[in-house]
Every structure is written in C-alpha cells, then in structure tokens.
Amino acid sequence: MRRKVTGSKYQERSGPREPARFHELNKKLFIKSYGCQMNVYDTQRMTEVVEPLGYQSVDSPDDADLIILNTCHIREKAAEKVYSELGRLRQLKAQRSKVGRRLIIGVAGCVAQAEGAEMMRRAPVIDMVFGPQVYHRLPDMVRSAEAGNRNILDTDFPAEDKFDHLPKARALTGPAAFLTIQEGCDKFCTFCVVPYTRGAEYSRPADKIIAEAEALVASGAREVTLLGQNVNAYHDETAQGVVTGLADLCTRLASIDRLERIRYTTSHPRDMDDALIEAHGTLVQLMPYLHLPIQSGSDRILAAMNRQHTVEDYLSLVDRIRAARPDIALSSDFIVGFPGETEADFEATLAICKTVKYAQAYSFKYSPRPGTPGAALDDQVPEDVKSRRLAELQALIICHQSEFNESCVGRVMPVLLEKSGRLGGQMLGRSPYLQSVHVAASADLLGTIQQVRIDDVKPNSLGGSLLAPAPVVPATMAPAVASDSAAEHSKIPTLESTHQA
C-alpha cells in the first residue's frame, strides 16, 4: 500500500557555518502556500512539525528566520512563478546577511518534487528542497540548515508513512479543519502532473483518520473536510480483511460527537460508488455539496484526456446523486482548449453546463505540463481561441452561480460561524453549500452553527441575519429550509479542486 523508496534520507552539501540565533527559541516561520487545500493541510502540518524547534508561525516573510514556499504544479507557469518569488527572497536574504542574520529558505510541494536538484542549480538562494511525502523529516532538514548546511535535497517517496511521524495534536486555526485521507493518483489523465508529483494512490488507515478527527473535534473543530487527490478512491483494508471505503469512513466519522459537518474533495466520477451516493441521502453530517469534475462535455475529448467515463455516464451519476440528495449543490472543473478540441467539442461543454447547472465551477485554459502525454499531442489549440472559449464558458458558469445565489435569498439555513468579518460586529461563516455568509453576530458565537436568513447576494458571498441567536446549535445538518419554491439544487462553494486543471 505504501510507495516505493526511491532514494536515501536526504542529500546535502555543507556551506558556511552559522549562527547562534538558530539555537534560540522564538524563531519565526513563514510558509507561503500555493494551490489546493491539500497544500493548506500540508502547510499546517509543516508548521506543527517545526514548532518544537522554536519556530512560531508569522503572517509575513519580513522578519522570518525560515521561509518555505509550499508550491503547486497545477497552474500554468507554476515553476516560473516560484523562481520569480525566489528572486525577491534573494534580496531579503542579502539584506539579512548584511546585518549578520541568516535566513533559511526552503521549497516544498509539487514543483519541488518535479524540479528537484534543478531548483538548487537555478536558484542558489535555496537551502532546502523537499517533496510532499517527506515533510515529516523537516526537523532534521531544518537542524541541518541551521548548522550551516545548504542545498538539502529530499524528493523521496519513502517507505515509511509520513503521517505516523507527524504530531498527534493538531494546531487548529478555526472550527473548520482539513484532514488528508488519501494521496496520489492512478488515473493518469493526460493533462495532469499529479500522478508524477504525488505518486501512486495511497489511503491512510481508517483508525488513524478517526483518531485525527477526534483530536480535531476535541480542539474545537465542528467541520472536517476530507482531502485527497482522488478522495473517493479511498480504500482501507485491515489485515483481517475489513474493508473501509469513503462511505464507511464518513459513517464512522458521523458518529463522533460534536463533529457536525463532513465534506470531501476532490472526487473522480469513476469512483462515485453506490454506497457513497446513498450516504449523501442518509448521513445528515455529510454536507450537500459535491465537487465532481467532468473537465469536458465531449466524449471525444474525455477519451483523449483518459478520463475513463463518458458524458452519459456522468449525467446518469448526477441523476442518481440528486435522487439521493435533492438539494445537493454540484461543482466541477473544466479545461477548455485541450489539444484537438473543436468548436463542436466546446459547444458540448457548454451544453453539459446548461444541463447540470453547476452552482459553481472552476475553468481553465489548457496548458501543457512537461512530462504529461497531453504536452506531446499535436493539434494544440491557438491561445486566442482558448481565451475566447474560456470567456464564454465562464460567463455561463457565473450566470448559473448567480441564479443559485439569488435562489437562496429569503431562505433560512444553518451557517457555521468560522471567523470575524472585516466589519466590526460581523462574522463570516459557511452555508451547507459552502457559500461564504456575512452575518452580524457577536464574537462569542465563533464556532457555533446558527440559523441564518439569507438577505442578499454580494459579489463573493451572501449576506444574512441571525434568526434567533443561540449559543450553540445542536449537531443537525438538515437541508436548508426553503421559504420559497425555488429548485433545490446547485449552490456556490469556494473550495479549490485538489485535482489538476
């Protein structure tokens, strides 16, 4: 179940020895996280891992002693953006050096995994490069860097489970927490780098996930989002042959007292099994929001992408999911301009959008990722054509999103109050459909679920009023109460896909 070992613990080269400051406590750590929620989770875990070395997390690189760029390889020109950030950090490091202070710079994540030693060569400012599977080794790497070693490189896929080496207690930043349950992917969509940067599919043992969720809830979490590049491929099997799929895992999680909301992302249509669909109809803690990427509405393009399903398969799946949970809000990813995409193919993408009426969706122009089969395909679509198609698709998506938001006005729904809003006396929360909701509420309601009437639609959120402020709302996740007869599907989330695009 674990990945293969591809190298030694880590490699390093010695540099100038350094400073007393690194033996002090109260050092400052700044991690810049790019990309999806899995990187956000990894960033939180890295923070926890280096805390015992005396590093406290700060919000700015300006006074940090250790800066880590936790990179993402999904977006276009990802590596170039990292190199340009490193150029800025080079100046910061030079300024520090002038006043006799050292700054350690690390690069983590998928760009680090993909570029490896090449990063060291191109950006000598870097002290450490390490991939997503080895950040549990960060204390050793940081100690080594503090001792003056430079060019520390670790892009292994180690045999040990990194989760076994992470702190058991989780530092919680709010009542909604991420929890990685699965990593890697075996699907090999032809546009995607994930199988190469994150490796083969790996599911964490269910018991360990339950223990981590219980610890999160004990720390104040009320909502947990289960993360995986291919999260609904989750599969655990004990030595006794007890199999746990994602539906089973959600059922076990739902029995944790005070865990009131469960979400998961990102799903592949092929792995949406009957048990999981049924769970959406029976588990009140499972939120009525599902990110289910289709990428294209053309069977020809889906085949070229190696998505392993057809449009008909997908629409049949949507019907079954909506039959199980009629108010479910659907989201998707789309890629326009995949090599060979014709106007007819693109029209088919618009058509599926109109059929499903996504509450929200992410859409991107195709851009070749080095090393993926798509990058080697002929018949690349011209940039201006991709731009036009993307604009047309996004206009349609926004139209459907606005319709769904407007349909929420006047409804009453449970909102988890997650943090203070920008205005005094205002809190920001999440609806069951993952919409941001601003509401006038006192700070002592932080972390509670309140019944909120939706009053209006703002550009990126909803505005609402507390119905009857109560200190704590029981653990119930009944569907939002509709005060009108608007159709009860679609919605509006803001989670970013853990897949590619």
Ligand code: SF4
């Ligand atoms: S798009 Fe998703 S399913 Fe396809 S290879 Fe990438 S991570 Fe796997």
